[in-house]
Amino acid sequence: MIPSQMLKGILQGSVLAIIGQRETYGYEISQALARRGFGAISEGTIYPLLLRLEKGGLISARFLASDQGPKRKYYTLTNQGLQELAEFQISYRELRAAVDRLPGFDKEEDHE
Incomplete structure (x- = not known):
């Protein structure tokens, strides 16, 4: 399980990445x-973030009809959202690379 403080820092970008794949709704994003x-x-985390x-x-x-009950609110990325996602991906890769360079995280270092 990912600790909540770590999750907070990456959840927005992760949700943007999911929405960036295709138009989707809140429950589907959480799944x-x-x-x-x-x-x-x-x-209580997903919907306030959305x-x-x-x-x-x-x-x-936008709201679309659902076969399983009331209308669902479907989300898509805007151009600004696409830019934000691209910036998140760059920042995440930089952070991951920095953590991987720490002792105990580098795979090559672990085998020395």
Whole structure:
């Protein structure tokens, strides 16, 4: 399980990455994160984050009919969201590389 403080730092970019794959809705986003090892992300975390992303202009939303009940709010990335995702990916790779250089994290160093 990923500690909540670590998760906080990467959840926004991770949600943008999921939405960047295709138009999707909140529950589907949380399920996609869970399948990728993020654990159970509560509705109390996902929906406020989606609202902040929408208000910040990073995603847009529209309601579509659902076969399984009320309309669902589907999200897509805006151009600003695409830019934010690209910046997150760069920052994440830099952070991952820095952590990998620490003693005990570098695979080559572990075998020396």
